[in-house]
Amino acid sequence: MNEQAARKVELMRAIETADTKHEILSEDDRLYASRSARELANWQAAEGKGAPALELFLQQRADLVTKRLAERTPAFASFLHRRPLMPAFAVLLPILGFLAGAGLDRIADPHRVDLLSAPLLLIIGWNLLVYLALIVWAVIPSKRTGWASPSLLRRLSVGAAGLPRKLPAPMAAGLTQYIADWSQLAAKLTSLRLGRTVHLAAAAFALGAIASLYARGVTTAYAAGWESTFLDAQQVHTLLSALFAPALAVFPLQGFSLADIQALRFVQEPSPAGGARWVHLYAATLLLFVVLPRLVLAIVSALRARLIARRFPLDLGQPYYRALADRIGASGPAVLRVIPYSFTVDESRHKGLAAIAAKVLGEQAQLMLRPSSPYGEEPKDTLRDARLDDADVAVTAVLFNLAATPERENHGAFLDYLARNTPRGIAVLLDESSLAERGAGQAGFDARLEERASLWRQFCQYHGTTATVVDLLHPDKYPLDVGAGLATSRLS
Numbered sequence: 001m002n003e004q005a006a007r008k009v010e011l012m013r014a015i016e017t018a019d020t021k022h023e024i025l026s027e028d029d030r031l032y033a034s035r036s037a038r039e040l041a042n043w044q045a046a047e048g049k050g051a052p053a054l055e056l057f058l059q060q061r062a063d064l065v066t067k068r069l070a071e072r073t074p075a076f077a078s079f080l081h082r083r084p085l086m087p088a089f090a091v092l093l094p095i096l097g098f099l100a101g102a103g104l105d106r107i108a109d110p111h112r113v114d115l116l117s118a119p120l121l122l123i124i125g126w127n128l129l130v131y132l133a134l135i136v137w138a139v140i141p142s143k144r145t146g147w148a149s150p151s152l153l154r155r156l157s158v159g160a161a162g163l164p165r166k167l168p169a170p171m172a173a174g175l176t177q178y179i180a181d182w183s184q185l186a187a188k189l190t191s192l193r194l195g196r197t198v199h200l201a202a203a204a205f206a207l208g209a210i211a212s213l214y215a216r217g218v219t220t221a222y223a224a225g226w227e228s229t230f231l232d233a234q235q236v237h238t239l240l241s242a243l244f245a246p247a248l249a250v251f252p253l254q255g256f257s258l259a260d261i262q263a264l265r266f267v268q269e270p271s272p273a274g275g276a277r278w279v280h281l282y283a284a285t286l287l288l289f290v291v292l293p294r295l296v297l298a299i300v301s302a303l304r305a306r307l308i309a310r311r312f313p314l315d316l317g318q319p320y321y322r323a324l325a326d327r328i329g330a331s332g333p334a335v336l337r338v339i340p341y342s343f344t345v346d347e348s349r350h351k352g353l354a355a356i357a358a359k360v361l362g363e364q365a366q367l368m369l370r371p372s373s374p375y376g377e378e379p380k381d382t383l384r385d386a387r388l389d390d391a392d393v394a395v396t397a398v399l400f401n402l403a404a405t406p407e408r409e410n411h412g413a414f415l416d417y418l419a420r421n422t423p424r425g426i427a428v429l430l431d432e433s434s435l436a437e438r439g440a441g442q443a444g445f446d447a448r449l450e451e452r453a454s455l456w457r458q459f460c461q462y463h464g465t466t467a468t469v470v471d472l473l474h475p476d477k478y479p480l481d482v483g484a485g486l487a488t489s490r491l492s
C-alpha cells in the first residue's frame with residue numbers, strides 16, 4: 001500500500017472509530033462500502049487465482065467511504081483537498097538557499113579575494129559539523145526521528161491543525177484523531193523528506209555562492225591577498241594547504257608556495273595578480289566539501305523516502321483492520337489475548353470475553369485467556385512464559401476489576417511492564433460486573449460507578465493506555481463497534 005492509499009485508509013479508520021453511534025456513517029453505508037470493496041477484491045483475486053487482497057479491499061472501501069462523506073459534507077470535501085506543506089517547502093527552500101548564497105557579497109570584498117575569508121571558512125566548518133552530527137546521530141540510538149520538532153513534522157505532513165467549520169461532532173473528532181495519528185505514522189517519512197530538502201538547500205546555497213564569485217569576477221578584477229593580526233605567513237600557508245588539499249588533488253588547479261602566501265599579504269595595497277586562481281580554489285573547495293556531499297545525502301534521503309512512500313508501513317494487524325479482514329477472509333482468525341490482574345474469570349465472564357472478542361475482531365476471532373497475575377507480584381515473574389511479541393496476537397488486553405482501586409506501584413507497574421514489552425501496545429478492559437452486582441438498586445450508584453470509571457481512565461491515561469469499561473456478564477451493555485476495535489497504547 002502506497003502513501004496516498006494509506007493516508008486515506010487511516011482517515012477512514014479515524015472517522016469510523018470516532019463515529020461510534022453511526023451518526024455520519026450509517027450501518028447501511030458501512031455495509032455497502034464493505035460489500036462493494038469486497039466484490040472488487042474477490043474479482044481481482046479470482047483473476048489472479050489467489051486469496052482476496054486486504055490492501056486492495058481497504059483502499060476501495062476507503063475511497064467509497066470518503067467519497068460518500070464528501071458528497072454529504074462540503075466542509076469534509078475541503079479537508080480532503082487540503083495539501084501538506086512538504087511539497088511546496090521542498091521547492092521553495094532550495095530556491096531561497098540559492099538566492100541567499102548568490103547574494104552573499106562578502107565571501108570576498110567586491111574587489112578582492114580574501115584568502116582567509118570568514119564566510120568561506122564558516123560555510124565549510126558548518127557543513128563539516130553537520131556531517132559529524134549525522135554520524136553521531138546514526139551511531140547513537142534514539143527514539144527521535146530527527147532534529148525536527150513534532151509540531152514542524154505535523155505541519156509538513158498534514159498541513160494546518162485547524163479544521164473546517166460546520167463539521168459534525170463525530171467527524172471533527174475523527175479528523176482530529178487522524179491528524180494526530182497520521183503525524184506519528186508519517187513522522188519518519190516526513191523527516192526523510194525534510195532532510196532531503198535541507199541538504200538540497202545547503203547545496204544550492206553553496207552553488208549560489210560559487211555563482212556569485214564567478215559572476216562578479218566577469219566584471220570585476222579580483223585582487224588576492226590576506227591579512228591577520230595573529231597569524232604569520234607560515235601558519236596561513238599550513239592552514240590553506242590543508243583547506244585546499246582535496247581540491248588540488250581532484251582538480252587540475254595551480255597550487256601555491258610559502259613565497260606566494262608571503263607575497264600576497266595585504267600591507268598597503270592588495271596585489272592585482274592571481275585573483276582567478278583563488279576563485280577557482282574557493283569554488284572547487286565548496287564543491288567538494290558542501291555541494292557534492294549534500295547532494296549525496298539528499299539522494300540517499302530521497303531514495304529512503306521513496307521506498308517508504310511506495311510501501312507505507314501501515315500496521316494491518318490492528319483490531320480495526322483485522323475485523324475488516326475477517327469480512328473477506330483475507331487473514332486467519334484474529335486473537336484477543338486477555339491478561340487478568342488479580343481477577344478470577346469464571347465461566348460466565350469467560351463467555352463475555354469471547355463475545356467481546358467477536359465484536360471487536362470479527363466473528364472468527366479467538367480468545368486467549370491467560371492465568372490471573374497475582375496482586376503485588378513482579379510482572380516479569382508472572383509473565384515469564386508469555387510471548388508478548390507473538391505476531392499472531394492482534395490485541396493484548398489487561399483485565400482489571402473496576403471494583404479495585406488503582407495503585408501505581410502494583411496496577412501501574414503491571415501496565416508499564418506490558419507497555420514496554422508488547423510491540424503492538426496494550427488495551428485495558430475494566431469489568432464492572434461485580435461492582436454492579438453489589439450496588440444494584442442503591443441510590444446514587446450510577447454516579448459512583450462513573451466516578452470510579454473516570455478514576456481508572458485517568459490512571460490508565462497516565463500510564464499511556466486507554467481504558468474501556470465492559471460488563472462481562474452483559475457484554476452487549478456497552479456498544480463496541482465492529483471494526484472500531486479496542487484503543488491500544490501507541491509506543492513511540
